[in-house]
Amino acid sequence: MRPLIEISDLTKSYGSLHAVRGVSFAVAEGEIFxxxxxxxxxxxxxxxxxxxxxxxxxxxxSVFGLxxxxxxxxxxxxxxxxxxQVALYPRLRVREVICLFASFYDRQANPDELIxxxxxxxxxxxxxxxxxxxxxxxxxxxxxxxNVPELLFLDEPSTGMDPQARRNLWDVIRGxxxxxxxxxxxxxxxxxxxxxxxxxAVMDYGKIIALDTxxxxxxxxxxxxxxxxxxxxxxxxxxxxxxxxxxxxxxxGSEYSLFSTNVPGTMGHLLKFSDAKGLSIDxxxxxxxxxxxxxxKLTGRTLRD
Amino acid sequence: MNSVVQLFLTNFRExxxxxxxxxxxxxxxxxxxxxxxxxxxxxxxxxxxDIGLVIEDDSQEATVFAAILEEFDAFEISRGLAVDELEQxxxxxRSAVVQVPRGFGSALRTGTPQSLQIHYDASQLxxxxxxxxxxxxxxxxxxxxxxxxxxxxxAEFRTLQAxxxxxxxxxxxxxxxxxxxxxxxxxxxxxxxxxxxxxxxxLSATPLSVWKLVGADLAFKVVVLLVSTAILIVTAVxxxxxxxxxxxxxxxxxVVVLGGAAFLAIGFFxxxxxxTEQGFFxxxxxxxxxxxxxxxxxxxxxxxxxxxxxxxxxxPLTYLTDAVRQLMVGGAPINAMSINVVVLVVFLVxxxxxxxxxxxxx
Ligand SMILES: Nc1ncnc2c1ncn2[C@@H]1O[C@H](COP(=O)(O)OP(=O)(O)OP(=O)(O)O)[C@@H](O)[C@H]1O
Ligand SMILES: [Mg+2]
Numbered sequence: 001m002r003p004l005i006e007i008s009d010l011t012k013s014y015g016s017l018h019a020v021r022g023v024s025f026a027v028a029e030g031e032i033f034x035x036x037x038x039x040x041x042x043x044x045x046x047x048x049x050x051x052x053x054x055x056x057x058x059x060x061x062s063v064f065g066l067x068x069x070x071x072x073x074x075x076x077x078x079x080x081x082x083x084x085q086v087a088l089y090p091r092l093r094v095r096e097v098i099c100l101f102a103s104f105y106d107r108q109a110n111p112d113e114l115i116x117x118x119x120x121x122x123x124x125x126x127x128x129x130x131x132x133x134x135x136x137x138x139x140x141x142x143x144x145x146x147n148v149p150e151l152l153f154l155d156e157p158s159t160g161m162d163p164q165a166r167r168n169l170w171d172v173i174r175g176x177x178x179x180x181x182x183x184x185x186x187x188x189x190x191x192x193x194x195x196x197x198x199x200x201a202v203m204d205y206g207k208i209i210a211l212d213t214x215x216x217x218x219x220x221x222x223x224x225x226x227x228x229x230x231x232x233x234x235x236x237x238x239x240x241x242x243x244x245x246x247x248x249x250x251x252x253g254s255e256y257s258l259f260s261t262n263v264p265g266t267m268g269h270l271l272k273f274s275d276a277k278g279l280s281i282d283x284x285x286x287x288x289x290x291x292x293x294x295x296x297k298l299t300g301r302t303l304r305d
Numbered sequence: 306m307n308s309v310v311q312l313f314l315t316n317f318r319e320x321x322x323x324x325x326x327x328x329x330x331x332x333x334x335x336x337x338x339x340x341x342x343x344x345x346x347x348x349x350x351x352x353x354x355d356i357g358l359v360i361e362d363d364s365q366e367a368t369v370f371a372a373i374l375e376e377f378d379a380f381e382i383s384r385g386l387a388v389d390e391l392e393q394x395x396x397x398x399r400s401a402v403v404q405v406p407r408g409f410g411s412a413l414r415t416g417t418p419q420s421l422q423i424h425y426d427a428s429q430l431x432x433x434x435x436x437x438x439x440x441x442x443x444x445x446x447x448x449x450x451x452x453x454x455x456x457x458x459x460a461e462f463r464t465l466q467a468x469x470x471x472x473x474x475x476x477x478x479x480x481x482x483x484x485x486x487x488x489x490x491x492x493x494x495x496x497x498x499x500x501x502x503x504x505x506x507x508l509s510a511t512p513l514s515v516w517k518l519v520g521a522d523l524a525f526k527v528v529v530l531l532v533s534t535a536i537l538i539v540t541a542v543x544x545x546x547x548x549x550x551x552x553x554x555x556x557x558x559x560v561v562v563l564g565g566a567a568f569l570a571i572g573f574f575x576x577x578x579x580x581t582e583q584g585f586f587x588x589x590x591x592x593x594x595x596x597x598x599x600x601x602x603x604x605x606x607x608x609x610x611x612x613x614x615x616x617x618x619x620x621p622l623t624y625l626t627d628a629v630r631q632l633m634v635g636g637a638p639i640n641a642m643s644i645n646v647v648v649l650v651v652f653l654v655x656x657x658x659x660x661x662x663x664x665x666x667x
Contacts (some may be wrong), residue, residue, distance in 0.1 A: 051510060053509060073514075076512045081507075083503075083506070083507060087502050087504050087506065088504060089319055090502075091318060091322040091323060092315060092319065100314075101511065103310075104308050104512060105511070
């Protein structure tokens with residue numbers, strides 16, 4: 001079966017700034033495809049070119065077998081879009097704006113069901129301009145699915161949401177997938193990508209630097225668990241790397257991480273080492289490697305820097 | 306179709322929930338027209354002028370002359386001594402003073418040509434343009450009556466209007482045309498603001514067509530225009546006592562809709578080149594302001610120099626003002642009604658096409 005989205009060698013510059021520098025990937029029907037990357041990586045630019053909202057400089061894009069730059073309205077009728085920047089008629093009420101957007105499509109979801117799905121019942125008669133950031137974000141997700149799209153784009157959907165709202169949103173998105181939607185989602189939150197996405201593309205400086213299932217990405221780069229500790233003192237990274245069983249060591253300010261093939265063995269050595277050097281350790285924990293670590297390893301930077 | 310209805314409703318809701326928009330489109334023009342009405346409504350009505358008459362000759366001819374002058378409706382004659390009347394003229398209480406010198410009657414009887422003195426304030430334009438010609442005609446009539454020469458050619462003047470018209474009747478239709486222009490051109494600011502706030506960008510992610518978006522906006526603005534114009538006309542009739550042709554109201558409504566749509570199309574076109582609301586405001590001001598003076602809103606166009614005429618004929622407001630004035634109060638037409646209508650249709654279609662061509666979602 002043909003993938004729903006196929007892009008190859010996509011490029012886009014804004015003046016001298018190369019925002020997207022040769023991106024290729026395919027999204028299969030029914031999957032949740034994640035794009036993870038720091039600010040300015042080119043996620044929004046890539047996604048909006050696929051949506052037909054921006055022109056591209058080069059490369060091929062095919063959505064439902066059509067080029068969105070040419071067959072715009074056919075593609076738009078079958079897709080749902082949540083833009084990173086929410087912008088709506090400020091004096092309209094929540095239910096009114098949902099009915100307005102529904103009227104643009106042949107296929108229409110029930111507005112009241114959408115309102116309760118996204119937990120906006122209490123705000124159904126509130127003016128859009130008076131919604132809180134998280135509520136506006138939920139309305140924006142509701143508007144993206146007013147046409148029960150086959151393909152749904154969510155650009156940082158959980159921005160501004162509290163942890164509970166974020167978890168609820170994840171359930172809602174899993175529900176969309178269960179209903180057969182194909183979803184492309186961008187995020188800064190590795191937890192969101194890990195929990196929600198079937199596959200994740202890690203993007204940095206306009207390029208995809210890794211693309212796989214979250215589990216494979218982590219296992220490909222880390223066979224070990226991490227020991228993390230904080231310390232206000234100066235540790236030498238190269239000396240830390242020299243400790244037994246340590247495969248890699250990184251420092252982010254006062255946070256240190258050691259990846260080890262033998263966690264108890266490394267811990268013993270670490271404590272002896274700190275005693276000998278007179279260095280203090282403020283807190284220590286052990287955790288599994290995450291996409292965040294993958295990103296740090298690949299780029300030398302964290303996702304939100 | 307449903308989407309057009311929904312967009313229309315959206316425009317309506319955004320409008321009535323926006324106090325500022327309500328003020329500028331409904332309240333402000335009423336206040337404006339109301340003030341004009343109050344200022345002009347009194348003295349100017351029926352256009353009659355105070356003329357001082359100084360008779361220094363006690364002959365029968367002088368009496369006849371005075372009686373003839375008094376018969377002119379346009380004049381409010383007050384008699385007095387030369388010193389008093391000239392002082393009144395100085396103070397602006399007379400538009401002109403006519404002085405009949407001693408020996409006027411006897412001179413006429415012997416057939417000697419006689420001259421009268423007419424004092425006026427040369428800085429007063431109305432006096433020069435209106436009163437002097439009428440006075441000369443009055444003198445002519447008096448001359449013939451007194452010297453008993455039979456006039457060979459007579460002219461009977463009949464105005465197009467049943468009643469006499471004053472400046473207020475001239476300017477009110479102009480103000481209404483101006484308000485239609487402003488509601489139209491500045492009405493496009495909503496579209497600019499939607500673009501600036503990136504709402505249009507969100508709409509562009511849906512299959513909605515530009516024409517439905519623009520069409521719904523146009524339809525809503527036409528309704529606003531009809532309501533605000535109706536309120537203006539009522540204000541003009543009540544406050545300024547403007548006499549209107551009631552049987553022309555349906556055609557007037559049609560012309561207002563046509564003109565408003567044409568100006569809105571011009572606004573949409575201008576809006577395509579503005580990034581921000583303020584930017585649009587500046588462009589729209591530059592385009593509308595000169596038209597106020599070159600399209601016969603406040604002054605008749607007869608006095609305009611020849612070199613500016615091509616510009617006048619190129620301005621859409623010229624045609625709308627003329628059409629509204631003809632329909633409201635009659636009045637001397639600049640163009641035949643059909644020309645006004647055709648020109649406005651051309652502006653509407655042309656600028657709507659251009660607006661669609663240059664329309665930008667962001
Ligand atoms: N319209 C534009 N004009 C000029 N530069 C732009 C424009 N849009 C994006 N850029 C630049 O292109 C780069 C990529 O931007 P993009 O919005 O695609 O990043 P992103 O990965 O979505 O970032 P974020 O996580 O902050 O949303 C950035 O450096 C940005 O400044
Ligand atoms: Mg982005």
